[in-house]
Amino acid sequence: MSMTDSPTTAYNVEHYNVEQAVLDRYQAGAQQVEASLCCPTEYETHYLEVLPDEILEKDYGCGDPSRYVNPGETVVDLGSGAGKICYILSQKVGETGRVIGVDFNDTMLALARKYQAEISAKIGYHNVDFVKGKIQDLALNLEKLQTWLNAHPVKTLEDLAALETERDRLRLEEPAIPDNSVDVVVSNCVLNLVRPQDKQQLFREIFRVLKRGGRAVISDIVCDETPTEKIINDPELWSGCISGAFREEGFLEMFEEAGFYGIEILSRQEDPWQVIDGIEFRSMTVRAYKGKEGDCxxxxxxxxxxxxxxxxxxxxxxxxxxxxxxxxxxxxxxxxxxxxxxxxxxxxxxxxxxxxxxxxxxxxxxxxxxxxxxxxxxGANYRETRTHDAPVCGESSGCC
Known part of the structure; x- marks a missing residue:
């Protein structure tokens, strides 16, 4: 199956704005707890002790990719939301590590940043930053672009061309996440929210920012069959992590198509999180590595x-x-x-x-x-002969 035919990319949802449906739902989720956005997940509880209740209650996910991160690493969290995973990672990577959360939702970013100084004081160091951006375009810092736009409002076609030039300059000269700069990319139930036409670009971006030998650890919602047209065309199900779910095998194929190797399923929810029209939706965590490119x-x-x-x-x-x-x-x-x-x-x-x-x-x-x-x-000229007197088992020669 080619990726153009894959169930992860074949959706036709042009009659409504997927991004806006997701943005509206998660802005509401940042203001009031939405239990339906969350798939039951167990986290390492001692890392949660420094986090305020507001972050714990308003951060939504379906897995815990932070379990697979090591001290001293630089980590990017895609769709960082209220910041729970970022603040867990902050403690795991330690003072010598770095964590960068990327999110497009101003309300969620404000919530994550609200407690930044308080949490840093509790753990004794600051190693977390939050960037506004789209996870399928990790080079573009949208806050920097917004600052430029505030000073150069677009009123004419010439203004629009100038905006596009500045956007390209930011990507090239001041990328939010530079090429080959990250040890680990994690994400918790966010990739499914990206528009179908942007999903391949999303995986290419994950690959781009990772160092050689780096890895992606992604928890997301997958399904065992292709969603029906009814499911696909429901904005509420899109923002609820259902309509954009990856087919299980398609999820792994996306990593392979982007150039990853060592792709493996770390965990797969046994009982489905939801079943709709006979289709099972469950959480799955996958790890994949970068580094097989190059000469032999x-x-x-x-x-x-x-x-x-x-x-x-x-x-x-x-x-x-x-x-x-x-x-x-x-x-x-x-x-x-x-x-x-x-x-x-x-x-x-x-x-x-x-x-x-x-x-x-x-x-x-x-x-x-x-x-x-x-x-x-x-070697062709290897002719060595090496013999030993027969030792007694247990002697210091160690033959037995």
């Missing part, structure tokens, strides 16, 4: 897949047979064996006896046989 170099490395499957295939079509030394390029070797890799617990790295410096490496032949001969790893 031959350094005589190999990996052995441990099992238990007879064979597995990665996102680039490489097949790994259980127990066999599989030839891989340096890039793939690093992806599979890095201590932070999602694969490292499943493979055994096999390094060559003589290191080939990267600057001396030749291009890896992706069409070659996938099995790496032991002689190739050891």
């Amino acid at each position: 170099w031959e350094r005589h490395q190999a990996v052995v897949y441990k099992g238990p499957w007879k064979q597995v295939r990665d996102d680039d079509g490489h097949v790994y047979h259980r127990g066999q030394r599989m030839a891989v390029c340096d890039k793939t070797f690093q992806i599979l064996t890095n201590p932070n890799s999602p694969y490292q617990q499943d493979v055994i790295p096999i390094l060559p006896h003589q290191d080939i410096p990267l600057e001396q490496a030749k291009k890896f032949d992706c069409q070659r046989s996938t099995v790496r001969s032991p002689q190739e790893t050891k």
